[in-house]
Amino acid sequence: MQPLRKLMNILKENNLTISAAESCTGGYLSYLLTQLPGSSAVFKGGLVTYSLEAKNSLLGINKKLLEHTQGISAEVALQLSEKTAQSLNSDIATAIVGAAGPGSVNKIPTGTVFIAVHSRKKTCVKKFIFTGSRSQVRKQAAYTAINQILSVLSYF
Amino acid sequence: MQPLRKLMNILKENNLTISAAESCTGGYLSYLLTQLPGSSAVFKGGLVTYSLEAKNSLLGINKKLLEHTQGISAEVALQLSEKTAQSLNSDIATAIVGAAGPGSVNKIPTGTVFIAVHSRKKTCVKKFIFTGSRSQVRKQAAYTAINQILSVLSYF
Numbered sequence: 001m002q003p004l005r006k007l008m009n010i011l012k013e014n015n016l017t018i019s020a021a022e023s024c025t026g027g028y029l030s031y032l033l034t035q036l037p038g039s040s041a042v043f044k045g046g047l048v049t050y051s052l053e054a055k056n057s058l059l060g061i062n063k064k065l066l067e068h069t070q071g072i073s074a075e076v077a078l079q080l081s082e083k084t085a086q087s088l089n090s091d092i093a094t095a096i097v098g099a100a101g102p103g104s105v106n107k108i109p110t111g112t113v114f115i116a117v118h119s120r121k122k123t124c125v126k127k128f129i130f131t132g133s134r135s136q137v138r139k140q141a142a143y144t145a146i147n148q149i150l151s152v153l154s155y156f
Numbered sequence: 157m158q159p160l161r162k163l164m165n166i167l168k169e170n171n172l173t174i175s176a177a178e179s180c181t182g183g184y185l186s187y188l189l190t191q192l193p194g195s196s197a198v199f200k201g202g203l204v205t206y207s208l209e210a211k212n213s214l215l216g217i218n219k220k221l222l223e224h225t226q227g228i229s230a231e232v233a234l235q236l237s238e239k240t241a242q243s244l245n246s247d248i249a250t251a252i253v254g255a256a257g258p259g260s261v262n263k264i265p266t267g268t269v270f271i272a273v274h275s276r277k278k279t280c281v282k283k284f285i286f287t288g289s290r291s292q293v294r295k296q297a298a299y300t301a302i303n304q305i306l307s308v309l310s311y312f
Binding site: 020022025026027028029030031033034035037039040043044045046047048049050051053054057058087088089101102103134135138 | 176178181182183184185186187189190191193195196199200201202203204205206207209210213214243244245257258259290291294
């Protein structure tokens with residue numbers, strides 16, 4: 001079964017809700033999570049915290065941490081996922097931050113993406129280096145997040 | 157010139173920033189607004205206020221209005237756009253609400269979409285009835301929002 005459909009089915013069967021915070025993917029994960037009819041039963045909402053300002057103002061991520069990392073680090077992804085779960089009152093929350101390119105941010109190579117998944121049973125963050133164009137990096141990041149959420153759901 | 161590229165150029169040339177609140181499009185407009193390199197100069201962030209709960213908790217839309225309209229009305233779109241501009245501190249904000257289908261919400265026909273654009277010079281909301289699949293309705297809504305923002309920018 002297609003990972004997205006599998007994810008939505010598992011969430012529904014277990015009465016679990018999900019939300020997302022996205023930086024480099026710009027809303028693409030939320031778009032995927034609302035692609036199937038009936039997604040409103042599980043998807044609470046998303047925050048496209050694209051600017052550093054939005055990461056601070058919407059989710060209270062520390063300004064010094066944001067300046068130091070330019071918003072691209074495992075710690076930022078973890079904090080975003082935890083705070084999104086609280087803010088949107090969801091069982092699971094995913095956060096994606098990274099450098100989609102072209103050009104590097106803060107000496108972080110293009111394609112570097114951190115994906116965090118937060119839940120009461122398991123929280124994890126992983127670093128990926130995706131290759132390809134800006135568009136390809138963004139799409140790979142969103143689809144990889146779906147697989148990472150599925151992996152966390154195996155603990156439920 | 158492609159509308160998205162034209163929009164991003166106009167925003168940059170005029171030092172204007174933008175943000176988005178999306179319901180039925182689920183983040184697709186934010187995804188488009190971050191598609192081109194350098195979009196961080198103009199795109200502040202987005203809110204995927206998919207559930208009624210998110211429309212209330214993230215942007216303070218009145219619960220009674222939400223229950224009465226199921227979140228799909230010109231008034232809700234207008235309020236979302238105004239509050240998103242405030243919340244994300246942007247010059248322009250767009251909000252999209254609607255019924256992407258399949259099936260109608262609150263007797264509102266599938267394909268009904270309200271798009272609001274808020275700015276200090278001009279604020280407008282328009283109702284559309286899009287045809288096609290859920291995916292086609294969502295994409296048409298996001299691309300139509302880009303044209304509506306361009307139209308508002310002509311007042312600047």
